[in-house]
Each structure stands twice: as C-alpha cells, then as structure tokens.
Amino acid sequence: MPIWLSSGRLPVTSKTSLWGVLADRTYRHLFLAQVVALLGTGLATVALGLLAYDLAGGQAGLVLGAIFTIKMVAYVVVAPIAAAFIDRLPRRTVLVCLDIVRAVVAFMLPFVTQIWQIYVLIFVLQSASAAFTPAFQATIPDVLPDEERYTRALSLSRLAYDLENIVSPILAALLLMVVSSNVLFFGTLGGFAASAALVLSVVLPSPQPSAKRGIYERTTRGIRIYLKTPRLRGLLALNLAAAAAGAMVIVNTVVLIRANLGLGESEVAITLGLFGAGSMLAAFALPTLLDRFSDRSLMLLGAMLMTTTLIAFALGIRILELSWAGVLLAWLMTGIGYSAVLTPSGRLLRRSAHAQNRPALFAAQFALSHACWLVTYPLAGWVMTQAGLVPALLVLGGLSVVGIVVALFIWPKSDSDIVEHRHDSLPEDHPHVKDGRTHAHPFVIDDEHIRWSRHL
Incomplete structure (x- = not known):
C-alpha cells in the first residue's frame, strides 16, 4: 500500500516531503475537506455573479459589491464572537454543523426571487464560514504538532x-x-456536504477550554493576545501589505486587461492564473526555505518583492508601453511575494498561544486580516476608477510599503520563543514561580503573562 494511503503517522524525526504529510489519515481527510469545500465555494462565486445579473441586470455590479461587503463585515464581526461561544463545544461537532448550515444555504440560493433574499442568505453563509474557518485552521496544529510537518500542511x-x-x-x-447556472449552487451544496462527511470520518483533538470567563473576555481574548504579541503585530502590518497588493490584482485585473489593453475574457483568466501560479511556486518552495531561514526574514522578503514589483511596474509603464507580457510578469512576481507573506502566518499563530487559546487567536487573525481587505478592496477600485492604472499601482504599493515599515519596527529581529523574565506580581505560593521568580520558557500571553515584558 502506498505510504500516503496508510492510516499511520510518519515519525516526527524524519524529513517529510510536502505531500508526505498526507500520510496522516486525520490530516488527509481534513485537507480533502478543505479542497472540496473550496471547490464548492468557487462554483458559488460564479453562480452568484450570474444570479445577480438575472435579478438586477445592469445593476449587477452594485449587487456583487454589496455581497462582498457583507462577506467582509461577517468575517470581521462574527469570527471573534463565534470563537467565544464555540470553544467549549466538541470541535468535530462544531465543524460538521457549520458545514451543514452552509450546505442548507447553498440549497436555498437557487430559489431566491428578490435581491434582499440574496443578502440575507449570504450573511448567514459567510457567518458560518467566519466561525468554521478559524476553528478548522486551529485544529491543524493539534493534529500535526511537529512544526516541520505543520509547515508543509500550511503550504498545502x-x-x-x-x-x-x-x-x-x-x-x-x-x-x-x-x-x-442555478445548478452550480448544488455543486456548492455537494462540496459542503462532502466536507462535513470527511470531518465526521475522523476523530479530532479538542484541547481543554480555558478557564470560565465572561462573554466580553471570551470575545476579545484572541484579539488582545494578538495585539500584545510583537510578532503578531508585525504579522498584522504584513497582512495590510498583502491585502494592498492582492486587492490591486483581484479588483483591477479585469479593467487592466479589458479596458487598458483591449484584450478578451480568456486573457483575464490567464492573467489571474499567473498570479495564482506565482503563489503556488512560493508554496512549493517555502517548506524547504523555512527550514533554513526565519519566518520574519522570508515574510519581509516576500512583502518587499510584491511591493517592489507593483512600484517598478508603475514606473515601467511611464517609461515603456504597457504590454500584456509585462502584466503577466508583474502578477507572477506579486503572487510569489503574496504567498511568502501569507503561508507562514499559521506558524506564528501556533507559536503565540497555548492550545486552548488557539481558536480565539486564529479567529482574531481571520477578523483582523479581513479588516485589512475591507479597506483595500474599495480603495483599489476607487483609485483605479478615479485616477487610472499608474496612480492605483503607486497608492496600493505605497500602502504596502507602510505595512512593511511598520512590521520592521514592531517585529523584533531577535524573535525567540524562549524568553527570560521575572514575575514580581505573583504570590510566593503560585505554582508558576515554584522554581523561582526569574525563569525562562516559551513565552506567550496568558493569565500569568499579561504583557510582553521581562518584568511581570
């Protein structure tokens, strides 16, 4: 039997290839669940555009804009609230129930006859996704506790x-x-149903929940841990840089290719495909690179690559004639940098919280990163419409530069997991200081370490 079909785990001491991590049965089923759910979501994206046109005609763009805004608002608002209420429930049950909710909404979408019905259903769907995705992401480091294998899972x-x-x-x-086109929604339903079945087919670890806390404490805990951790503040700044570059590509590619270059729909798809291809190239290379270089170095390098590419592309257009080949090269390089920023983020989150706090921390990352997109999506479209291609590239590239500069200042270069520190506020009989008030261990924000300091 091929090793990737076996149900056992590879020894954590062995070097695991990118695909070798699928030898773990639990992770393999979770990865397949992610793949089928994503395919279903992609079908829904196409179907929604066609449904909006059927219902709104020439106003379909406004409807789709509202749908994307509802999606981002749900992500930003619902994720931390959902994490506060589901952290004490069995994780497998939560994930399966949320997949069922998403499948039910997908089943209802083909039958809508009013635009407001789309808005309500999309809010329910995206709220379920805002609860599902962070909980799912927080499960992976518990399934794959070895950092080397977890890194490969992030690339996959x-x-x-x-x-x-x-x-x-x-x-x-x-x-x-x-x-x-309405039949595509049933493909979405099938994707979510298959995801639920795959999650149901494995036993998932559910870390012990943290101590009982009030609703406000539980809702804000992940965000407070996030914002008190220097490396995660740096991650947030790099999320802004990635959102700026990504919004330029996602929002403006169709206008750039169709209006500026006068090319067709297939060229739009190919251009976006080059951005995805760059991201995939980086995802293949990152596991090996992260074995040799720090997360901070590679993420900053990736951010600098995509930012430099956008600004150089803008300056190149001023000097040379705009060409499709130039766009393809620029989008390929931007995709490489984009993936180099986003792929290692799970490693930072894993290192920055105890297992019981990871769902809240992943929810905070989900909400805060999408808050960046909530700013950059409309900014990219507005600048492109009002001022044109070159100003859009420079504004979005400039915003990305801001993110990089902030990350350089607030994310220390010496970002060690183990920090020597002293507890002056804990009582003598507290278990945490039984071996002395001054000690060193992997440092994360928790009840005994309420701020990032050497003196607590």
Missing part, C-alpha cells in the same frame, strides 16, 4: 486556495455547457 493549504482559483472557474465553465 495555500496550494488548495490557489488551485481553487484556477479549477473552479474551469469546472463552472464546463458545467454551464450542460446545465443552467
């Missing part, structure tokens, strides 16, 4: 997102040759 996750961007539109196009 990045590949899944990139493949979804490529495969889902192709699959949707093939299906639309034989079925109506």
Whole structure:
C-alpha cells in the first residue's frame, strides 16, 4: 500500500516531503475537506455573479459589491464572537454543523426571487464560514504538532486556495455547457456536504477550554493576545501589505486587461492564473526555505518583492508601453511575494498561544486580516476608477510599503520563543514561580503573562 494511503503517522524525526504529510489519515481527510469545500465555494462565486445579473441586470455590479461587503463585515464581526461561544463545544461537532448550515444555504440560493433574499442568505453563509474557518485552521496544529510537518500542511493549504482559483472557474465553465447556472449552487451544496462527511470520518483533538470567563473576555481574548504579541503585530502590518497588493490584482485585473489593453475574457483568466501560479511556486518552495531561514526574514522578503514589483511596474509603464507580457510578469512576481507573506502566518499563530487559546487567536487573525481587505478592496477600485492604472499601482504599493515599515519596527529581529523574565506580581505560593521568580520558557500571553515584558 502506498505510504500516503496508510492510516499511520510518519515519525516526527524524519524529513517529510510536502505531500508526505498526507500520510496522516486525520490530516488527509481534513485537507480533502478543505479542497472540496473550496471547490464548492468557487462554483458559488460564479453562480452568484450570474444570479445577480438575472435579478438586477445592469445593476449587477452594485449587487456583487454589496455581497462582498457583507462577506467582509461577517468575517470581521462574527469570527471573534463565534470563537467565544464555540470553544467549549466538541470541535468535530462544531465543524460538521457549520458545514451543514452552509450546505442548507447553498440549497436555498437557487430559489431566491428578490435581491434582499440574496443578502440575507449570504450573511448567514459567510457567518458560518467566519466561525468554521478559524476553528478548522486551529485544529491543524493539534493534529500535526511537529512544526516541520505543520509547515508543509500550511503550504498545502495555500496550494488548495490557489488551485481553487484556477479549477473552479474551469469546472463552472464546463458545467454551464450542460446545465443552467442555478445548478452550480448544488455543486456548492455537494462540496459542503462532502466536507462535513470527511470531518465526521475522523476523530479530532479538542484541547481543554480555558478557564470560565465572561462573554466580553471570551470575545476579545484572541484579539488582545494578538495585539500584545510583537510578532503578531508585525504579522498584522504584513497582512495590510498583502491585502494592498492582492486587492490591486483581484479588483483591477479585469479593467487592466479589458479596458487598458483591449484584450478578451480568456486573457483575464490567464492573467489571474499567473498570479495564482506565482503563489503556488512560493508554496512549493517555502517548506524547504523555512527550514533554513526565519519566518520574519522570508515574510519581509516576500512583502518587499510584491511591493517592489507593483512600484517598478508603475514606473515601467511611464517609461515603456504597457504590454500584456509585462502584466503577466508583474502578477507572477506579486503572487510569489503574496504567498511568502501569507503561508507562514499559521506558524506564528501556533507559536503565540497555548492550545486552548488557539481558536480565539486564529479567529482574531481571520477578523483582523479581513479588516485589512475591507479597506483595500474599495480603495483599489476607487483609485483605479478615479485616477487610472499608474496612480492605483503607486497608492496600493505605497500602502504596502507602510505595512512593511511598520512590521520592521514592531517585529523584533531577535524573535525567540524562549524568553527570560521575572514575575514580581505573583504570590510566593503560585505554582508558576515554584522554581523561582526569574525563569525562562516559551513565552506567550496568558493569565500569568499579561504583557510582553521581562518584568511581570
């Protein structure tokens, strides 16, 4: 039997290839659950655009804009609240129930007849996703506690997102040759149902919940841990840089290719595909690079690559004639830098909290990173519409520079896990200081370490 089909775990001391991590049965099922759910989501994206056109005609753009705004608001608001209420529930039960909610909404979407019904259903769908995704992401480091294998899982996750961007539109196009657009929603339903079945097929670790706390304490705990941890404040700044560059690509590619270059729809798909291909190239390379270099170094390098690319592209357009080849090269390099920023973020979150606080911390990352997108999405579209391509590249590139500079200042270069510190406020008989008030251990924000300091 091939090793990747076995149900056992590889020894954590062995060097694991990128695909070798799928030898773990639990992770393999979770990864497949992610893949089928993403494919279903991609089909829904295509179907929503067509449904909006059927219901709103020439106003479909406004409807889709509202849908994306509802999505981001749900992500930012619901994620930390949901994490506060589900952290004491069995994780497998939570994930399966949320997949069922998403499947039910997908089933209802083909039957809507009013635009307001779309808005309500999308809010329910995205609220379920805002609860599902952080809980799912927080499960992976518990399933794969070895950092080397977890790093490879993060790269596979990045590949899944990139493949979804490529495969889902192709699959949707093939299906639309034989079925109506509303049938695509049933593909979405199938994706969520398959995800639920795969999650149900494995036993998931559920860390012991933290001590009982009030609703406000539970809701804000992840964000407070996040903002008190220097490396995570740096991550937030780099999230802003990635959102700025990513929004430039996602929002403005269609205008750049169709209006500025006068090319067709297939060229739009190919151009976005080059951005995804760059991201995939980085995802393949990162596990090996992260064995040799620090997260901080590679993430900053990736941010600098995508930012430099956008600014150089803007200056190049001023000097040379705009060409499709130039766009393809720029988007490929931007995709490489984008993935180098985002892929290692799970490693930082894993290092920055105890297991029982990880769901709240992943929810905080989910909410705060999407808050960055909530700013950059409309900014990218507005600047491109009002001022044109070069100003859009410079403004979004400049915002990305701001993120990099902030990260350089607030994320210490010497970012050690083990920090020597002294507890002056704890009583003599507290278990944490039984071996002395001054000690060193992996440092995270918790009840005994309420701020990042050497004197507590």
